[in-house]
Amino acid sequence: MGHAVSRTLGIVGVGLIGGSVGLAARENGWGVVGVDDPRGLEEAVGIGAIDRASTIKEVRGADLVVLAAPISKTTGLVGRISPTDALITDVASAKNAIVREAGQHGLRFVGGHPMTGSQLSGVANAKANLFRGARYFLTPTEETDPDDYREVAAFVRELGATPTAVDPNKHDLLMAALSHLPHLMAAALLKVASDISPEALSFAGPSFRDLTRVGASNPQLWSDILAENAPALGEALAAFAGAMAQLGSEIQDKDKMEGRFHAAREAYDALGGILVEKSGENADIAIPVENRPGVFAEVTTLMGSNGINILDLYVRHSNTERAALVLTLDAQAAEKARELLGEAGFRAEHGG
Numbered sequence: 001m002g003h004a005v006s007r008t009l010g011i012v013g014v015g016l017i018g019g020s021v022g023l024a025a026r027e028n029g030w031g032v033v034g035v036d037d038p039r040g041l042e043e044a045v046g047i048g049a050i051d052r053a054s055t056i057k058e059v060r061g062a063d064l065v066v067l068a069a070p071i072s073k074t075t076g077l078v079g080r081i082s083p084t085d086a087l088i089t090d091v092a093s094a095k096n097a098i099v100r101e102a103g104q105h106g107l108r109f110v111g112g113h114p115m116t117g118s119q120l121s122g123v124a125n126a127k128a129n130l131f132r133g134a135r136y137f138l139t140p141t142e143e144t145d146p147d148d149y150r151e152v153a154a155f156v157r158e159l160g161a162t163p164t165a166v167d168p169n170k171h172d173l174l175m176a177a178l179s180h181l182p183h184l185m186a187a188a189l190l191k192v193a194s195d196i197s198p199e200a201l202s203f204a205g206p207s208f209r210d211l212t213r214v215g216a217s218n219p220q221l222w223s224d225i226l227a228e229n230a231p232a233l234g235e236a237l238a239a240f241a242g243a244m245a246q247l248g249s250e251i252q253d254k255d256k257m258e259g260r261f262h263a264a265r266e267a268y269d270a271l272g273g274i275l276v277e278k279s280g281e282n283a284d285i286a287i288p289v290e291n292r293p294g295v296f297a298e299v300t301t302l303m304g305s306n307g308i309n310i311l312d313l314y315v316r317h318s319n320t321e322r323a324a325l326v327l328t329l330d331a332q333a334a335e336k337a338r339e340l341l342g343e344a345g346f347r348a349e350h351g352g
Contacts, residue, residue: 007031010059010086012077013069014044016118017091019126021066021159022049027128028158035059036069044123060084064155066091066112072224075101082107089152093175094229095139095168103143110152111139111168113175114161121218132160139168172232180229181236183222186215206284206326210314282311283334285348286324287341299325299346306340308333 009025011018014034022032026048033054034044041053059065060081067077067090074092081088082105089112092098102109116134118125136156140149153163166174189212193200204212226233250256289295296315303310312328329337338348 007064008033008062010035010054010062010065011050012036012056012059012065012067012081013073014040014049014123015068016121016123016125017114017130018066018068019044019047019049019123020128020130021068021091023047023126023128024131024159025155026051033059033062040123044126047123047126049123049126056080060086062086064089064151070221070224071228074098075228078102078105078107078109087148087151089138089155092228093179093225094232095171096231097228099139099141099168103141108145108148110144110149111171112152112156113137113139113171114159116161121221129160131156134161136161136163137171138163138165139171140165141168169232172229173235176229176232176236177239180226180233181240183214183217183226184233184237185240186212190215206286282328283331284326284328285334285337285341286326287346287348288324289346296325298344299327299341302340302344303327303329303337306336308337308340 007030009022009030009032011022011032012035014022014036018034018036022034022044026032032050033052034041034050035054035056036044038053041050044050045052061084063086065081065084065086065088067074067081067088069077071092071094074090075097078088078090078098078101084107086108088102088107088109090098091112091114093113095111095113099109099111102111114131114134114136116130118130136159138149138152138156149165156163189208190201193204193208247257247260250260287299289299300310300313308329310327310329314326315324327337341348
């Protein structure tokens with residue numbers, strides 16, 4: 001895809017992801033048109049995500065089309081955009097049904113799924129750098145033209161992401177285990193705790209909040225995603241239920257349970273995660289902060305400039321406007337950290 005020739009990109013669904021694709025593509029010399037509701041398109045033009053509004057009929061003549069509408073609408077869009085000679089890709093997080101539909105219509109199609117996003121939605125929150133450094137799954141099949149795959153992979157690199165080829169079936173199973181099942185687990189855990197006692201959630205500490213954070217995700221979006229990936233999610237749920245039943249039968253066997261946690265720790269280490277021992281030598285400090293640019297840097301710079309080493313950190317969200325930055329520090333430095341934070345106008349709490 002050389003930049004000397006004008007290239008036209010059509011985006012169907014100009015929200016957070018579609019708008020971010022448009023912003024990044026325009027920075028790389030693409031002419032970008034969008035298909036969505038009139039109000040959304042007006043906003044997309046205003047922020048520079050697209051050059052102008054368009055129609056399904058017109059985008060059939062684009063060089064590349066990105067289907068970025070909600071996942072529940074994507075399969076239908078595959079049918080609506082046919083017939084066309086344009087190269088088509090999408091951004092949906094479940095691939096099997098969409099890939100099959102594209103094959104039935106004889107489209108030049110390479111499925112895609114960027115592993116990035118935001119708690120915020122809508123084109124107003126689109127960012128040209130949203131994909132920078134992210135893994136971006138592409139799901140070619142035996143029928144995919146190698147040149148079409150290379151073209152879409154090159155476009156993904158222009159967005160700043162790293163393309164990774166994976167079979168559509170494997171992709172959906174991976175997403176079921178790594179993303180979709182954890183959302184169901186969060187919903188189940190929150191229900192179990194609430195059923196035990198109405199005030200149970202007010203007693204929850206960081207571990208429970210970490211496990212259930214995704215339970216606050218967009219209900220409509222996630223009901224659509226889970227429904228689209230129901231077959232693979234069913235397999236993951238069956239495997240999880242079996243694993244939980246096995247663990248339940250071993251609870252009173254301390255040696256077996258210790259072995260299970262050793263195995264879990266090794267698996268977590270393989271993810272590249274950082275485990276910090278929560279012993280008396282370390283302390284967690286939670287700092288409530290507003291969601292504004294640079295606030296986390298203010299806290300971490302304050303610690304570093306005063307010789308306080310941050311062993312680990314994570315963000316605990318309460319909503320899109322406020323969050324808590326939780327720092328794990330050496331226990332001996334905790335009091336000094338609280339004093340410094342107080343002097344800087346932050347309120348520090350013991351993380352629990």
